[in-house]
Every structure is written in C-alpha cells, then in structure tokens.
Amino acid sequence: MSNIYDIPLRQIDGTPTTLAPFRGEVLLIVNVASKCGLTPQYEGLEKLYQQKKAQGLQVLGFPANNFAGQEPGTDAEISGFCTLNYDVHFPLFSKLSVKGEDRHPLYAELTAAQPEAIGDGPLRERLTGMGIADGQPGDVLWNFEKFLVNREGRVVARFAPDRTAEDPALLAAIDEQLARA
Numbered sequence: 001m002s003n004i005y006d007i008p009l010r011q012i013d014g015t016p017t018t019l020a021p022f023r024g025e026v027l028l029i030v031n032v033a034s035k036c037g038l039t040p041q042y043e044g045l046e047k048l049y050q051q052k053k054a055q056g057l058q059v060l061g062f063p064a065n066n067f068a069g070q071e072p073g074t075d076a077e078i079s080g081f082c083t084l085n086y087d088v089h090f091p092l093f094s095k096l097s098v099k100g101e102d103r104h105p106l107y108a109e110l111t112a113a114q115p116e117a118i119g120d121g122p123l124r125e126r127l128t129g130m131g132i133a134d135g136q137p138g139d140v141l142w143n144f145e146k147f148l149v150n151r152e153g154r155v156v157a158r159f160a161p162d163r164t165a166e167d168p169a170l171l172a173a174i175d176e177q178l179a180r181a
Contacts, residue, residue: 004106004110004155005022005153006018006020007019008105009094009096012078014075017093019153023153025056025057026056026058027058028059028060028174029106029110029146029147030061031064031144032062032071032082032143032144033064033065033070033144034070034073034081035070036068036070038143038161041144042088044165044166045061045090046086046088046089047165048165048166049090055178056151060092062095063075063093064143065097071095075094078092098140099139099140109155110147111138111139113154114157116138116158117160118159118160141160141161142161143161145158146158146161146163147159148170151177151180156173159173
C-alpha cells in the first residue's frame with residue numbers, strides 16, 4: 001500500500017493538493033452527493049466536524065457521481081450547494097470516481113486497505129431489490145460510505161452508507177483513534 005498522504009488530489013476550488021496537510025490527524029473520508037436520499041448526512045458530518053476538530057478529527061468530503069447520477073454538478077455548484085444548504089465547513093475536494101475503471105487512486109487505496117464495511121444496513125438490500133448490482137468485492141456500495149484513517153495514515157475502519165455521523169459504533173471508533181496521541 002502506498003502512502004495516502006502523497007496521492008495527488010484537488011481541492012473543490014481546483015487547487016492541487018494532497019492529504020499531507022492532514023498528517024497526524026484522524027480522518028473521516030466520505031464520498032458525498034448532493035441529490036441522494038442520504039444527502040442530509042451532511043448536517044451530521046458538519047456537526048461531528050465542529051465537535052471534534054479541536055481534538056484532531058478532519059472530515060473530508062469527496063463528491064462522486066458513481067451512483068445513479070446523484071452528483072451531476074460542477075465543483076463550484078457542489079461547493080455552493082454544501083455551503084447554502086448545510087453550512088459545510090469541513091474540507092471538500094474536487095469530484096472524483098470512487099469505483100470502476102476510472103476509480104481515483106485514493107479510493108483504490110482505501111478500498112484495498114479495508115475491503116469490508118461495518119454496519120451494512122437495509123440500504124444494500126434495498127439496492128439489490130431495485131436491481132442495482134454491488135459491483136466488485138470491496139467496491140464502495142453507495143454515497144456516504146465512510147473510511148476512518150488513523151493518525152499514521154492507516155485505514156482502521158470502514159462504515160456502510162447507512163451509518164450516520166451519530167452512529168454509536170462510528171463515534172466509538174473515532175473517539176478511540178482521537179485518544180491515541
């Protein structure tokens with residue numbers, strides 16, 4: 001596995017970057033979308049970010065249009081939507097692909113490091129019932145899947161899209177990592 005801190009990315013305003021500025025912090029990496037039934041999770045993610053950023057948590061949003069075209073906008077439109085509707089202050093990055101042939105290298109690393117999500121809820125069953133295939137083993141299931149990365153840059157947990165920012169298992173995992181100085 002390569003170092004996730006070195007993978008080239010773009011901030012939502014187009015500025016080239018990497019995850020290096022977040023080295024030493026606990027990261028919650030989330031693929032987000034503006035037109036999804038799970039979009040209200042932005043509210044909880046922002047609240048979590050505000051509550052725990054001083055302790056070293058960074059919530060990082062990665063817009064992706066891999067699921068039913070639920071993130072069709074430009075980076076500027078996505079940024080405006082997040083600010084206007086959810087007052088998002090956590091870092092957002094340029095839209096990327098989280099699965100398939102064009103999967104971004106960051107998501108290739110995340111899914112390889114943690115192929116199974118914790119807390120698969122009824123969403124998987126609903127998607128299967130709608131005829132939406134899971135794809136390849138280890139693929140991100142849907143929008144708002146969450147990867148927890150420790151202060152050393154290692155993926156320590158992956159949470160299904162059903163798991164919100166208020167989920168006790170997610171919060172316990174975050175608090176455990178924050179407690180490790």
